Amino acid sequence: MSLMRRASLAALLALALGGIGRVQAAEPLKVGFVYVGPIGDYGYSYQHDQGRLAVEKAFGDKVKTTYVENVPEGADAERVIRELAATGHKLIFSTSFGFMNATAKVAKQYPDVKFEHATGYQRGPNLATYMARFYESRFPAGIAAGRLTKTHKLGYIAPFPIPEMVRSINAFALAARSVDPQAEVRVVWVNSWYDPGKEREAAEALIAQGVDVVAQQSDSAAPVQAAERAGVWAIGQASDMTRFGPRAQLTSCMEIWSGYYIDRVRAVLDGTWKPDDTWEGFNKDMVRLAPFNPAIPPAVKAEAEKAEAEIRAKTRHPFAGPIKDRSGKVRVPAGQTLSDAELLKMNWFVEGVVGSLPK
Amino acid sequence: MSDAELLTLSAILAAMVRAATPLVFAALGELVTERAGVLNLGIEGMMLIGAVAAFAVAHADGGILLSIAAGAAAGMAIAALFAVLALGLRANQVACGLALSLFGVGLSAFLGKGLIGTPIEALPALPLPGLSRIPVIGKALFDHDILVYLSVLAAPAIHLFLFRSRAGLILRAVGENHDAAHAIGYAVLRVRLLAVLFGGAMAGLGGAYLSLTYTPMWVENMAAGRGWIALALVVFATWRPARALLGAYLFGGVTILQLHAQNWGVGVPSQILAMLPYVATIVVLVAISRDESKIKLNAPACLGKVFHSGR
Numbered sequence: 001m002s003l004m005r006r007a008s009l010a011a012l013l014a015l016a017l018g019g020i021g022r023v024q025a026a027e028p029l030k031v032g033f034v035y036v037g038p039i040g041d042y043g044y045s046y047q048h049d050q051g052r053l054a055v056e057k058a059f060g061d062k063v064k065t066t067y068v069e070n071v072p073e074g075a076d077a078e079r080v081i082r083e084l085a086a087t088g089h090k091l092i093f094s095t096s097f098g099f100m101n102a103t104a105k106v107a108k109q110y111p112d113v114k115f116e117h118a119t120g121y122q123r124g125p126n127l128a129t130y131m132a133r134f135y136e137s138r139f140p141a142g143i144a145a146g147r148l149t150k151t152h153k154l155g156y157i158a159p160f161p162i163p164e165m166v167r168s169i170n171a172f173a174l175a176a177r178s179v180d181p182q183a184e185v186r187v188v189w190v191n192s193w194y195d196p197g198k199e200r201e202a203a204e205a206l207i208a209q210g211v212d213v214v215a216q217q218s219d220s221a222a223p224v225q226a227a228e229r230a231g232v233w234a235i236g237q238a239s240d241m242t243r244f245g246p247r248a249q250l251t252s253c254m255e256i257w258s259g260y261y262i263d264r265v266r267a268v269l270d271g272t273w274k275p276d277d278t279w280e281g282f283n284k285d286m287v288r289l290a291p292f293n294p295a296i297p298p299a300v301k302a303e304a305e306k307a308e309a310e311i312r313a314k315t316r317h318p319f320a321g322p323i324k325d326r327s328g329k330v331r332v333p334a335g336q337t338l339s340d341a342e343l344l345k346m347n348w349f350v351e352g353v354v355g356s357l358p359k
Numbered sequence: 360m361s362d363a364e365l366l367t368l369s370a371i372l373a374a375m376v377r378a379a380t381p382l383v384f385a386a387l388g389e390l391v392t393e394r395a396g397v398l399n400l401g402i403e404g405m406m407l408i409g410a411v412a413a414f415a416v417a418h419a420d421g422g423i424l425l426s427i428a429a430g431a432a433a434g435m436a437i438a439a440l441f442a443v444l445a446l447g448l449r450a451n452q453v454a455c456g457l458a459l460s461l462f463g464v465g466l467s468a469f470l471g472k473g474l475i476g477t478p479i480e481a482l483p484a485l486p487l488p489g490l491s492r493i494p495v496i497g498k499a500l501f502d503h504d505i506l507v508y509l510s511v512l513a514a515p516a517i518h519l520f521l522f523r524s525r526a527g528l529i530l531r532a533v534g535e536n537h538d539a540a541h542a543i544g545y546a547v548l549r550v551r552l553l554a555v556l557f558g559g560a561m562a563g564l565g566g567a568y569l570s571l572t573y574t575p576m577w578v579e580n581m582a583a584g585r586g587w588i589a590l591a592l593v594v595f596a597t598w599r600p601a602r603a604l605l606g607a608y609l610f611g612g613v614t615i616l617q618l619h620a621q622n623w624g625v626g627v628p629s630q631i632l633a634m635l636p637y638v639a640t641i642v643v644l645v646a647i648s649r650d651e652s653k654i655k656l657n658a659p660a661c662l663g664k665v666f667h668s669g670r
Binding site: 195196 | 363366367370371374377378381468471472475476477478481569573574575576578579580581583584585614615618619621622630
């Protein structure tokens with residue numbers, strides 16, 4: 001009986017699938033996304049998923065997207081990515097650094113599938129990489145913070161001491177000190193991408209130390225909430241967190257993947273896809289600032305927006321010399337800028353950053 | 360000390376209380392469950408279910424008391440599921456507890472999908488008259504919301520129940536030797552069911568504290584491992600309520616201190632400080648394991664053992 005039912009179900013399924021095949025002229029392009037966190041984090045993975053939704057909206061029934069969330073960075077990732085490749089996905093985005101080896105391995109096994117890996121450095125004939133210049137958005141945010149601080153103390157909640165964070169903290173500090181030479185940036189590592197309770201307490205700790213602008217690169221809106229309660233400024237992360245601190249949020253350093261994902265899907269549909277290495281910022285709208293808080297003085301807003309426009313136009317580089325490290329040593333002489341290669345492995349703090357830098 | 364230093368001290372103390380509160384709830388609940396001889400590893404899952412339920416009710420303007428009750432009830436409901444499997448069907452408690460944790464993470468994420476990105480007002484602080492005026496410690500200790508006070512009161516209440524009441528004696532007897540308790544006519548499974556439900560309600564309250572006041576929002580997996588720390592705390596406390604309370608404050612304190620210490624120029628890497636609670640638990644485990652009498656005195660002898668009434 002059960003066997004019979006199963007057989008008839010299978011027949012029905014085959015019929016249905018066959019039917020779909022006949023009705024549609026072209027098969028939709030299947031696009032897979034692999035996320036390290038939950039799409040409900042309202043942060044990093046959430047923003048990637050916004051990109052996926054934008055792809056669906058832009059291409060309608062020409063694409064079919066699948067996502068897998070909460071994928072641990074390890075052996076599981078390889079299984080998930082292979083599964084996507086094996087089930088007919090022709091374009092796969094793996095969105096966390098730790099998926100790099102798994103993605104590269106599966107890419108070799110599926111040469112007709114196109115892979116895109118975020119924040120990594122391994123490439124191949126069918127494996128592209130992409131990353132956003134998150135540090136760019138930290139610069140105008142830092143200018144506004146430097147202008148608004150009264151205590152000359154800015155806080156920065158950072159997850160892990162990796163070059164990505166060091167770059168962003170440095171850009172923020174350089175910007176703040178360009179308008180307030182007395183400003184210092186106090187860093188607290190929370191050793192977690194995501195722990196709302198700990199992030200809140202990190203914010204409270206900074207506020208207790210006299211910080212009156214709290215920036216964060218961890219994913220939850222808890223620091224913005226804490227700032228709202230304490231009556232200090234906050235700079236949000238990944239998405240616009242205004243709702244969690246309408247008075248506190250100065251701006252938010254948003255990560256925008258929609259444009260990039262739409263471009264890449266279009267390239268596959270057009271047959272023009274290449275295994276590029278993309279590292280763009282304001283110029284390609286991969287980073288964006290949330291609207292500035294209406295309460296800030298227009299002059300401050302204008303100054304920050306000017307910096308943003310200059311970075312977008314590439315007439316200003318956040319890491320233009322002279323830049324000294326914390327020991328006072330000149331790391332970047334006047335007239336020079338840090339190269340991308342140097343930025344990618346940055347492991348030193350600029351002058352004015354307070355706090356430990358675990359190695 | 361200067362005024363600024365006193366203010367910082369007060370802020371640190373207040374933060375310690377906040378960080379400890381979810382641990383106090385969850386650890387006290389688990390302590391009672393374990394005293395009855397049931398090991399429920401599902402605290403993390405129960406906390407998350409409690410957190411999402413409390414938040415959902417608060418978000419629908421259900422009011423403070425109803426939100427808190429919803430958190431406790433939801434934790435209890437999912438603990439009942441554990442009880443059906445581990446007590447009713449006599450399944451392995453460790454496996455069921457782990458499954459409950461994973462299930463709770465997933466279910467809470469599913470239920471909370473529509474609640475992401477919608478903040479609520481935190482529970483109001485209720486400064487205790489008089490006490491909250493005391494300099495430094497007044498603001499730090501006596502200016503919190505209702506859940507904080509409830510968590511602190513729960514410890515002596517549970518102590519009195521366990522060691523000064525007949526019902527508590529029965530509960531401990533069931534945990535120490537379920538066959539003997541059964542032989543003299545106590546309903547072992549019913550006692551254990553109630554203990555498991557109580558543990559679930561307390562974990563749910565811990566979760567409710569997270570989503571209602573600690574960080575008044577819902578995001579997936581917001582307990583971030585606190586359920587597991589609570590589990591460790593029960594061992595750290597050698598199954599005594601007062602020590603569980605103390606341990607929770609100690610663990611909470613370490614979490615907070617390591618955040619502050621990073622800017623005091625203390626030369627200890629933050630990762631080491633973050634590990635401290637777990638290291639402390641292992642030290643206590645080793646210390647009590649060295650002395651057999653200490654284990655016998657405290658660890659419920661039937662902890663985690665399946666009870667067969669027919670035997």
